[in-house]
Amino acid sequence: MISGPHEVHIGVQTDFVPASKAHPAFQVKDLEKMKQALSEKGIGVREDVPLEGLLRFHCLDPFGNRLEFVQRLI
Structure with missing residues (x-):
């Protein structure tokens, strides 16, 4: 998967x-x-406790891997 200048290899x-x-x-x-x-x-x-300046949640991919998505507030 390519996202901007980054690639994720699976x-x-x-x-x-x-x-x-x-x-x-x-x-x-x-x-x-x-x-x-x-x-x-x-x-x-799954919601997670916000960290300072960061909103986040987790989910599992089809293989059971935990993935985190974050949004910076500042």
């Missing part, structure tokens, strides 16, 4: 076990819009 591993804590975070401009787009696709989102 591979398949047959004996893969998703990590329960480690995860990538993707910064987005409109967190609510991203949450709505995921929800419309049937992907559940």
